[in-house]
Amino acid sequence: MGRTSDVYYLPADGDLLATVAALPEAGGKFPAVIFRTPYQSDHVGMTDGELAAWAAREYAGWLDAGYAVVFQDCRGCGKSTGDSMPIVYERRDSRALYDWVRKQPFYNGEIYLIGRSYTSYVHMASAPFADDVRGAVFEVMDPELYNWHYLNGIYRMNLYGDWQVGQYKKKSGKEKNYTRDSFRLLPLTDYTRTVFGEPIEDYDLILTHPDRSDPFWDTPYGGSGSRDALKNAGFPVLQTTAFFDIFFGGVLKAWRDMDPGTRARSALVIGPYDHADGSDGVPITFPDGSVFGRFPGFERGWMNYARGVGKAPFEPGKVTYYELFSDEGWRSDDLPEPGRSVTFTLGGGERSYIYDPADPTPAKGGLSHNFGGTYFLDPPGSRSDVLTFRTPPFGEDVHAGGNMTARLAVRSDCEDTCFYVRVAIEKKEGDFTLRDDITQVSNFVPRYVPGDVARLDFTFDLCRFVIRRGERLRVDVSSAAFPQFVPHTNFRGLFSKQTKARPATNTVIGDGSTLMVRYY
Helix, strand or coil: CCCEEEEEEEEECCEEEEEEEEECCCCCCEEEEEEEECCCHHHHHCCHHHHHHHHHHHCHHHHHCCCEEEEEECCCCCCCCCCCCCCCCHHHHHHHHHHHHHCCCCEEEEEEEEEECHHHHHHHCCCCCCCCEEEEEEECCCCCHHHHHEECCEECHHHHHHHHHHHCCCCCCCCCCCCHHHHHCCCHHHHHHHHHCCCCHHHHHHCCCCCCCCHHHHCCCCCCCCCCCCCCCCCCEEEEEEEECCCHHHHHHHHHHCCHHHHHHCEEEEEEEECCCCCCCCCCCCCCCCHHHHCCCHHHHHHHHHHCCCCCCCCCCCEEEECECCCCCEEEECCCCCCEEEEEECCCCEEEEEECCCCCCECCCCCCCCCCCCCECCCCCCCCCCEEEECCCCCCCEEECCCCEEEEEEEECCCCCEEEEEEEEEECCEEEEEEEEEEEHHHCCCCCCCCCCEEEEEECCCCCEEECCCCCEEEEEECCCECCCCCCCCCCCCHHHCCCCCCEEEEEEHHHCEEEEEEC
8 A cells, every 4th residue: 555654743732743653554553663853953944745755765764674653853843843941841742652652543552762862861751661662772872860960070061061052942043142161150050041041940950969869860850750761671672872972871870770681681782982883083993893884774673673573683681892902893791890900009209280260171072971082182291280190011911891990199279179080091093092080079078178188089981992012001180171071160069159260289199099900
């Protein structure tokens, strides 16, 4: 009877959500794979016929595989009406769409969810999932909202911050008063009024709750609905991430938090690149490193496996990952904990620098905590507010794994301040950044007295990489990483209510500071 593709406008609190149902043929019943996105701005000028034709072309591979495809523009995006307000509507709108699918004549009793980055979150927000959800592909997405905003209480302005500006009321036509320096506004509680000309309740609340243990993060605005979305999903879930993906740590945690039954049927894939799974702009290219290039068609392959009609493209219950700088490349195992470790003392006595929030230390790339992937570090001494330390050369090839850690013995002449640590591997092409972490003195000494010695612990996201004989690791210490994180004001107290900032003289006691590397 031929394929069909029809456009519907589903009511939602007075708004209308543009929805396309594309079917392999008229009159049949099919498993439904569901896509929701805020990113198709080009849909705005399309006629319904053009939108239907677009969906039929865009998802032809799914239709060929026998799936009905349901696509929806998120509220206030594409051809959907209303105001785009990130996170706020996704739970109710996703659930309403699933209920609509269940009432359609093409529905065969099976729903499959798919998305990449935020388009995965729109589904995660609908948890717990109903029994007819039989499988999912959730790519490069952390279900825990705290991690979108903070690392150890330091605001990640280059993650949700930048993105939210572009998404909030994106079709209103109202100009936004935003630059990267908007996040240096004092007090930062004025941020939404200054940038958008109006308060935004959910965002204003986020800026006043930097502590992960705060009860705010157990509320809907804090993402309580999505945090444990995958924990007891009960169906095969494919997660993807990358060692330099902005959501790497949260994706890995979601994998490890799964109940054993769900995890045994699921899989996790970790590529060597960043959020975009591409080598563009990456200083070192990893052979055969792209997930999409190495495993073509894996998304449909996973859904077929979830349906019981095909072999899984990745070994269920395992992590498939690319070991950086190894001869083997792709591996698959349980990411076992390394059995050995080596600890290096940074040495060099006491070294001081002046950290000025008015001129925060810049940092190229976001590594695994912000957009931007990885870069080569600037040469040592490029800035006076960055201290560089190096380990001795390794005497043998080492397969490093697990979480590297660092401990800094520090002093400051301010009652609170920030320290940022970045670890790189010395390659012939340059010092290739691997991992970073940031914290503030008050996280370890709540009533710090200026001049006292404080000991700060840093735990870096897991990474799997090979250190070749003769190579060294490099450790850079500073007190800012702009524009990745909001600069610390060097005053104690809630960062978003600080009304002034001042320079700090910060000292690292090298002989009391260490880097620990775990290896196999």
